[in-house]
Amino acid sequence: xxxxxPAPESREIVDIKPSYGLFIGGEWVDSQGDxxxxxxxxxxxxxLAEVAWATEADVDRAVQAAxxxxxxxxxxxxxxxxxxxxxxxxxxxERSRELAILETLDNGKPIRESRDVDLPxxxxxxxxxxxxxxxxxxxxxxPDPRPLGVAGQVIPWNFPLLMLAWKIxxxxxxxxxxxxxxxxxxxxxxxxFADICRQADLPPGxxxxxxxxxxxxxxxxxxxxxxxxxxxxxxxxxxxxxRSVAGTGKKLSLELGGKAANIVFEDAALDQAVEGIVxxxxxxxxxVCCAGSRLLVQESVxxxxxxxxxxxxxxxxxGDPMDKNTDIGAINSAAQLAKIRELAEAGVNEGAERxxxxxxxxxxxxxxPPTVFTGVAQSHRIAREEIxxxxxxxxxxxxxxxxxxxxxxxxxxxxxxxxxxxxxxxLWMADRLRAxxxxxxxxxxxxxxxxxxxxxxxxxxxxGGRHGLEAYxxx
Amino acid sequence: MSERLAVRKTYKLFIGGAFPRSESGRSYAVTSxxxxxxxxxxxxxxxxxxxxxxxxxxxxxxxSSATPYNRGQILYRxxxxxxxxxxxFAAELVDADGVTAKKAGELVDAAVDRLVWYAGxxxxxxxxxxxxxxxxxxxxxxSTVEPTGVxxxxxxxxxxxxxxxxxxxxxxxxxxxxxxxxxxxAPLPSITLAEVLATSDLPGGVVNILxxxxxxxxxxxxxxxxxxAIDLTGADADLAVRCEELAAENLKRxxxxxxxxxxxxxxxxxxxxxxxxxxxxxxHPIGV
Numbered sequence: 001x002x003x004x005x006p007a008p009e010s011r012e013i014v015d016i017k018p019s020y021g022l023f024i025g026g027e028w029v030d031s032q033g034d035x036x037x038x039x040x041x042x043x044x045x046x047x048l049a050e051v052a053w054a055t056e057a058d059v060d061r062a063v064q065a066a067x068x069x070x071x072x073x074x075x076x077x078x079x080x081x082x083x084x085x086x087x088x089x090x091x092x093x094e095r096s097r098e099l100a101i102l103e104t105l106d107n108g109k110p111i112r113e114s115r116d117v118d119l120p121x122x123x124x125x126x127x128x129x130x131x132x133x134x135x136x137x138x139x140x141x142x143p144d145p146r147p148l149g150v151a152g153q154v155i156p157w158n159f160p161l162l163m164l165a166w167k168i169x170x171x172x173x174x175x176x177x178x179x180x181x182x183x184x185x186x187x188x189x190x191x192x193f194a195d196i197c198r199q200a201d202l203p204p205g206x207x208x209x210x211x212x213x214x215x216x217x218x219x220x221x222x223x224x225x226x227x228x229x230x231x232x233x234x235x236x237x238x239x240x241x242x243r244s245v246a247g248t249g250k251k252l253s254l255e256l257g258g259k260a261a262n263i264v265f266e267d268a269a270l271d272q273a274v275e276g277i278v279x280x281x282x283x284x285x286x287x288v289c290c291a292g293s294r295l296l297v298q299e300s301v302x303x304x305x306x307x308x309x310x311x312x313x314x315x316x317x318x319g320d321p322m323d324k325n326t327d328i329g330a331i332n333s334a335a336q337l338a339k340i341r342e343l344a345e346a347g348v349n350e351g352a353e354r355x356x357x358x359x360x361x362x363x364x365x366x367x368x369p370p371t372v373f374t375g376v377a378q379s380h381r382i383a384r385e386e387i388x389x390x391x392x393x394x395x396x397x398x399x400x401x402x403x404x405x406x407x408x409x410x411x412x413x414x415x416x417x418x419x420x421x422x423x424x425x426x427l428w429m430a431d432r433l434r435a436x437x438x439x440x441x442x443x444x445x446x447x448x449x450x451x452x453x454x455x456x457x458x459x460x461x462x463x464g465g466r467h468g469l470e471a472y473x474x475x
Numbered sequence: 476m477s478e479r480l481a482v483r484k485t486y487k488l489f490i491g492g493a494f495p496r497s498e499s500g501r502s503y504a505v506t507s508x509x510x511x512x513x514x515x516x517x518x519x520x521x522x523x524x525x526x527x528x529x530x531x532x533x534x535x536x537x538x539s540s541a542t543p544y545n546r547g548q549i550l551y552r553x554x555x556x557x558x559x560x561x562x563x564f565a566a567e568l569v570d571a572d573g574v575t576a577k578k579a580g581e582l583v584d585a586a587v588d589r590l591v592w593y594a595g596x597x598x599x600x601x602x603x604x605x606x607x608x609x610x611x612x613x614x615x616x617x618s619t620v621e622p623t624g625v626x627x628x629x630x631x632x633x634x635x636x637x638x639x640x641x642x643x644x645x646x647x648x649x650x651x652x653x654x655x656x657x658x659x660x661a662p663l664p665s666i667t668l669a670e671v672l673a674t675s676d677l678p679g680g681v682v683n684i685l686x687x688x689x690x691x692x693x694x695x696x697x698x699x700x701x702x703x704a705i706d707l708t709g710a711d712a713d714l715a716v717r718c719e720e721l722a723a724e725n726l727k728r729x730x731x732x733x734x735x736x737x738x739x740x741x742x743x744x745x746x747x748x749x750x751x752x753x754x755x756x757x758x759h760p761i762g763v
Contacts, residue, residue, distance in 0.1 A: 235726070238726065239726065247720075445758050449611075450758070475746075
């Protein structure tokens, strides 16, 4: 293995303020409460900034601002709305380096990923939906589909700005206004986005950002002035939201957890499959709802695949997310690290065999080495529960039918992977896998034109593509 | 000689292609719109609902993987069988709703036409709702629709035939299987419809029909962990909220009851089909 010299990205171009208020009605305002929260760099535990935790009264103000703005925003010709959203896309491209650095500092993901994956997808998403704003009558939802009103949107910490883009771009294109709550551990890029809205001269109140934790999110979801709720996060919280929305008539879309099977057949191009396995579960430290967290490998090649996988994992670099050579960054929070540890320990206690490459762990910050469990049974917690970390559970199968049976043996249904050189088998498998996204001979690909979302307890509704408009139109 | 005594029909449940009595042994008296006794209908129980879900689940793999052409033909066959029993259904509607014989005949005709309309959708909805997505990279990317799974349907209390057909057909034409709670007020046409379904090459278990109290049965279906979706069209406001809350437990797809009274004679649109469809997107690299 080559030695790499450190190649740290500079954080000079990022200007983080010591404290942030809320972005309501186009202005920065102070919270009416006095609870503040320090957001930290999970790679160093250094405090980055202090943000307000919005109260019910703050959320109410934000919803009022969005409601007021809705009248004019929804009446604007689609072509004018489109131009605002195109502007936002352009400003994101212009400021993408700064935003990537900010994302990596606040989230802990490697700069290589925030720079090469997150930010290009964020800009592309706004660019894509901007173009829909004046073509909604051609989208197949009737000649003049109407917006819903005020969208209350709650997003997770794993792809902070990308999830913001997935939520805000289609909402605005369809003529809705938005109150968005970023995750409590990763508010900074959403707050930077507020500044982008100002640079774009977006009318006040069209986008409002309220920071906070679960209580702020609950206040937003339960606010009677919200017409549409969109949530990405855990299945547990998704259930609570579905329950609380019952009887209110609010439209709801949920993008929840997953426990995807990544299925490798004996005829697969094994080197490519190994890359796909690594990308499937170790991309973004495994903080990915559609991560390929269950490897199903055909028995005849199991040893060969595992040997190659272990060799490959030994070359991954874990450490400073700001280093351009880093493959595995920091775990986003102490709480998430504790959850990953707890499940990994359960894996050992239930009899699975744990393996990690020799891998120095930085002294400060939250880290978890890439981990592979073999000898996993379907009943083990690590085969059933979403770990949301760099932990792969390996199971084997003999026949395609057995692979399908095991892959579908989960309450989740977000994604799946298939690795084989046989085309008819890919299509046969893809037909039978109960999952919203199936990657064949690839994994973890995303595109604004491509619908994303789950079956079963992975949620409902789709984000991306023409399908993604439906969640924000009165249809 | 006195007039010949009619041989009455025993109205039972329809589960897995068979016509069992309620396991609870219960029945309830069904009366005409004028209050005259018509028949004792089975009063379905929680256990009946669970049996029906098991039958629907068992039927799902076969029905969902049948070709759309085949499903369309079977729905058309249901229409044919219904047409052949026009007089019988018209008489039941006169009894149930107090409508004129002429109106009853029109309602049966509309139900037949509705089935024909949905039958034609089986191999077209995929073209309307699917997509080849132009992703920014060398990938083949295709979105297709698939049925959600087992759907619980609370049929509307009004419209015991046309309303019933209008909620069942869109669910099954795309490959879902269902458990239907029939109109509590006027359940008899639903069991006669079951006789039509049973003689139309529709595999047993694709449609299961329970008669009885929606208020009693629907919550069991809404909370059932092996039901994937619920259509609350026929639920009153309180029952609908209760069912929607219960449905959250396994994140069922929920079709809420309409805000306004439904005109079953109007163009139904696609909503009742799309409510119970999933979109699956498959990626594959392009290369040599």
